[in-house]
Amino acid sequence: MKNLLFTICCLLMPILIFAQKIDPNDVTIIRDKWGVPHIYGKTDADAVYGLVWAHAEDNFELMQHSWAATRGRAAEILGKNGAIFDVLGYMMEMDETINAQYETAFSEEFKLILKAYAQGASDYAAMHPDEVLLKGFFPLTERDVVAGYLIGNVLMTGAAFEIGKVFGNHLKPYETQPTGSNGFAISKDITTDDKTIFCSNSHQPLEGILSWYEVHINSEQGWNMLGATFTLGVTPFVGTNEHLGWTHTVNHPDLTDVYQLKMHPKKKLYYELDGTWHKLEKKKLKTKVKLGFIKLPVGIKFYKSKHGMVIKNKTGYYALRFVANKRIGAAEQWFRMNKATNFEAFKAALDKMQIPCFNVVYADKENNIYNLANGLIPNNRSPKYDWQKVLDGSISDNIWQPNFYSRSELPQLENPSCGWVFNSNNTPFTGTAPQCDIQAEDYPNAQMGYLELETNRSLRFLDLMKAYKDKKMTYEQFKTMKFDIQYADSTYYTYNIKNLDLITQLDPKKYPDLADVIQMVDEWDRKPDSQDTIATVFSVALTYVIDELAARSNLLGANTLDESVFVEALRKAKKYLIKHHGKVTVPFGQVHVHQRAKGSDKAIPYAGMPENLSAMAYNRQKNGILRTYSGDSYILIVQFDQNGIATLETINAFGSSNHADSPHYTDQMDMFAKKQLKPMTLDRATIEKEAVRTYSPQVK
Helix, strand or coil: CHHHHHHHHHHHHHHHHHHCCCCHHHEEEEECCCCCEEEEECCHHHHHHHHHHHHHHHHHHHHHHHHHHCCCCHHHHHCHHHHHHHHHHHHCCHHHHHHHHHHHHCCHHHHHHHHHHHHHHHHHHHHCHHHCCCCCCCCCCHHHHHHHHHHHHHHHCCHHHHHHHHCCCCCCCCCCCCCCCEEEEECHHHECCCCEEEEEEEEEECCCCCCCEEEEEEECCCEEEEEEECCCCCCCCEEEECCEEEEEECCCCCCEEEEECCECCCCCCEEEECCEEEECEEEEEEEEEEECCEEEEEEEEEEECCCCEEEEECCEEEEEEEHHHCCCCHHHHHHHHHHCCCHHHHHHHHCCCCCCCCEEEEEECCCCEEEEECCCCECCCCCCCCCCCCEECCCCCCCCCCCECCHHHCCEEECCCCCEEEECCCCCCCCCCHHHCCCHHHCCHHHHCCCCCCCHHHHHHHHHHHHHCCCCECHHHHHHHHCCCCCCCCCCCCCCECCHHHHHCCCCCCCHHHHHHHHHHHHCCCCCCCCCCHHHHHHHHHHHHHHHHHHHCCCCCCECCCHHHHHHHHHHHHHHHHHHHCCCCCCHHHHEEECCCCCCCCCEECCCCCCCCCCEEEEECCCCCEEEEEEEEEEEEEEEECCEEEEEEEECCCCCCCCCCCCCCCCCHHHHHCCCCEECCCCHHHHHHCCCEEECCCCC
C-alpha cells in the first residue's frame, strides 16, 4: 500500500505543482530611496512574481506594448510603429515554434517561474483594470512570456534589419540607430588595491521597451542578483550576484541569411529548388493598426518556402532563414547564469547555447575574467558560398540546418596573462592587449561571419590601456577611462562610416558657403565637452549623415560615403543652428541636453557623442535641441575581493519609474549627466535599514 501511495504521489506531483499559485504574502518588495525594488521571495518563483509586480508598478504601459507584440497586437496600441513587432512575431512563426519546443525546452523548475511571471502580470492587470490598454488581453500565459523572448531575439540578432531591407525599408526596427555597448573586466593583478573590477556598460534606448529597469531579486533558494532587465524580462539580463558578474554587448556574426528565389516564368508562386518546381505556401498576417481613435484591419501577404518565410518586393521573392527562432530556451539560460556561484557553473549555463547572440564579458571574486563571442552560428555552412551576400535560392546545398557551434568552439578569452578583457562591439579578435589576443585565422570566419572591424570605442580603450602596460591602475582611473569622451586620434569610426575623416578634409574654396564650418571641424580636438562649440556643428551634421544611412538601411554595414553626403550634412547643420540659435558657434551643452521625451521640463547639458566610450546618441528636435535618446544607460561597476563584492555602484539614465508624477521619474538624471554613480548593496540588513517602503503585492 505504501508503494502504491508513493507511486500515486509521484504521478500527481507535476499536476499539484502546476496547480499551485503564488501567494503574494510570500513576496516582499523593499523600495530604496531611488525607488529601486529589492524583491524577496521564499522561492525563485515567488521572487519572479514580485519582479513582474514591481516592474508593472513602474512601467505597466510599456510592458503591455511588449506583451501585445507576442500576440500580434502591437499595432493596435502603437499604430504603424508597432507593426514591425507584429511582422517580426509572424515571421518568427512563434506559435508553431513554441508549441513544438515548449515541453522539452524548459525544466519543470523553470516552468514554475514562467507560470509565476504570467500570474504576476495577470494579477496586476486584474487589480488595475484602468491601466489595461487592450480589452480581453489578460490573463497572460507562460507561452506569451516565451514569445516575448523570441521577439527580443530577432531584434537583437539584427534580423529585423534584414527584414526591413527586404520589405523595401517600409518597416523599421523600433530604434534604427544602434549605439553599441561596452563590457570591461580587469584582473586584480593590475589594480592597485588587489580587487577585480567588472563593468557593465550597455548602450540601449533611454526610454521605451528596450530601456533598462534596475532590480534586485533574492530568494531563499539561493538567488541574489542585482542588475537590469527589459520589459519582458523574467530575470536581470546583466548585473552581479555576490560571487560573479557579467554583461553583454551586441555582436554581429552571421545570424540571418537571405535567399533570392528563382520563380517559374509562367506558373504563379512556383519556385525552383534543385531543378524541381515547388509551390510557395500562402500565409497572411491579419492585424489591426491604430489610426487616431480607430483601428483599421490590415492584411500582409507572406509565403513560405523550404528556406523559411518569404517576402515579395519589387525585385522578386526573398526567403529569410535566421537562428533567432531555432531555440526558445534563452529565458532559462539567463536564469541559470543568475544563479551561478562560480566560473564553472557559469560556463555550464553558457553551454546550454540558447541565447542566439551577444558577447559575454565576465568577472568574479576568484579573479577569473572572461570574454566570449557568443552566438548560435550554424556549423554546416559550406565554405563555397559567400554567406555575407544574398544567396541563390534555387539550390538546397546552402540551406543550413539548426546545428550550431558549441561554446568551446567560439572565439573567447579566458584569464589572459595581460590581465584584462573587454568588448566595445568590435571584432572578437581584439579583446585584450595584442600579445595576449586570439587570432582570426584560428576560426572559420567565412562561415561564422564575425565582425573584423574596430570601433572608435575599442581603439580608444586600447590606446588608454597602453598607459597600464607597466603599472597598475586605481579604481578611479578605471572610471575615468569608462567615462572618456575623446574620439581616438586614428579614426572617427562612427556608425561604420569608414571615411568620416573626409568631413574634415573638404576644400573650403570648393564650398565657399561652408568655409567657416569646414575650418571649424578641421581644427576640432575631437573631444565633445559641454563648452565645445565645434562639437556642436559636427554633431548636428552627423545626425544628417545618420539619416542618410538609416534611409539606406546601412546602419549595420561598413559604409564609404560620397563627399556630397558630408557636404550636404554640413550645409543642413549650419542652417539648423542659425535658424534656432542665430549662429553656428554655440556651446555643445546649450544644444545637446539630457531630457525625457515627455512629462518633464528638466533638461541638463550633456557631454559625449556616438562612439565615445561614454557614448550618447541624440535626435534633432523642432526647437533646435539635440535630445539624448540612446547610449550610456544603465551602468554597473563592481569591485570583487576574495570574499565577494567589495564595492557596488550603479546609475540609470533617468530613474526607476516611467510615471511622470513619480519622484523617481528623473531623480538619477543629475548624477547621470555628471557621470557619477550611486552606491548599491545586496545585503538585506542594510537594505531594510535604509528602506523607504516595504510591502507585499495587494491582490484580492
